[in-house]
Amino acid sequence: MALGAPPDAVNLGLGEPGWPLPTGQAVRPDEGSVDLSYGPNTSDPALVDAIAGYAQARGADTVGPDGVMVTAGSQAALFALFQAYAEPGSAVLAPDPGFVAYPTLARLCGATPVGYPLGPDGDLDADALLAALCEHGHTSLVVLNHPANPTGGLTSSGALERVAEACAERDVLLVSDEVYAELWVDEPPASLRDVTDVGVVLGSMSKAFGAPGLRIGWATGDPEVLAPARLVHNAMTTAPSRLSQRAALALLEAAGEVLPAAREQLRLRWDAVARLAPCANGHRFLGDGPQKARSRSAGRVGFYLWLPLPEGIDPDGTEAFALRLRDEGRVTTIPGTAFGARGSGFLRVSLGGPVEDLEEGLRRLAPWWKA
Ligand SMILES: Cc1ncc(COP(=O)(O)O)c(C=O)c1O
Structure with missing residues (x-):
């Protein structure tokens, strides 16, 4: 009704309070300019x-x-x-x-x-x-x-x-x-x-x-x-x-400011991945079966690293391995199986947090891939 109403129509339609908010210490809208109607x-x-x-x-x-x-x-x-x-x-x-x-x-x-x-x-x-x-x-x-x-x-x-x-x-x-x-x-x-x-x-x-x-x-x-x-x-x-x-x-x-700044933050994180991620040779590995290499520079999008388990770890043990990494290695990742059965054999590593945390987390992960 409100959408089709003439501009001078009095609106007695909506069930919402029309009185001003109290302006005491607890609630202080900036100069009354905050519109808190529906x-x-x-x-x-x-x-x-x-x-x-x-x-x-x-x-x-x-x-x-x-x-x-x-x-x-x-x-x-x-x-x-x-x-x-x-x-x-x-x-x-x-x-x-x-x-x-x-x-x-x-x-x-x-x-x-x-x-x-x-x-x-x-x-x-x-x-x-x-x-x-x-x-x-x-x-x-x-x-x-x-x-x-x-x-x-x-x-x-x-x-x-x-x-x-x-x-x-x-x-x-x-x-x-x-x-x-x-x-x-x-x-x-x-x-x-x-x-x-x-x-x-x-x-x-x-x-x-x-x-x-x-x-x-x-x-x-x-x-x-x-x-x-x-x-x-x-x-x-x-x-x-x-x-x-x-x-x-x-x-x-x-x-125009926010997005380039976010991309710069993202670049710092993908750079950390290139330096420190456990999979060797500057590649990240994705996909089913025999791990296929893909150039990291082709994949610097989003903020997740999809990391295959170290060679020799049974994909059926994805969750158990993620728990070991968490409890013994002190790094929390998400087992790929959380995202569906085909995520077996992978971990999702988020690059979203502070760069220092990512660097430290990747350093802690590295030895598990070298064993
Ligand atoms: C693929 C995908 N879609 C949608 C969402 C939901 O995002 P939001 O509701 O915060 O916009 C997420 C959040 O992680 C996501 O990963």
């Missing part, structure tokens, strides 16, 4: 415009304000999209290894999570994904994640094009989780929007913008595709926190 379900129009502009600057030419859904973290965007599109009894395809929330979100909808394998470098393998799509005729949703958590893997434009086409043909929602997209050192990774308007792309304040506690993320896509997910998000949270929206707007307006 605000529109669609979020602050200034933030929506800023996200649309940001998406356009990154190739999403057709995204206007009505193609932006601001959410309480990209995780809430995922929840809302899954609730709106993942049909009970259908398959939801998500990477294995992959971000832990995807299978849980599918199960919460009564859908069956199906993990599709990644390529040997942890990159998207379009053939493998398309094979899974053919095998599971009743698929309602496909998730891509690139740069990937936990492998740091990427996706080529060609692979994105093939997957988008296959999803469009089958009327399957494609969700491209690109929350790590700004965390690159050498060159920006491909985006789904480089090749198509199909599907939904996720972004977030939580990674390169360095503000996960704001709980602000977004989905961009066709307004009609977003509409049912908006209903879910409105029912869930009404709208993201007003203060967080304001802070997110400030960060987006400062993106």
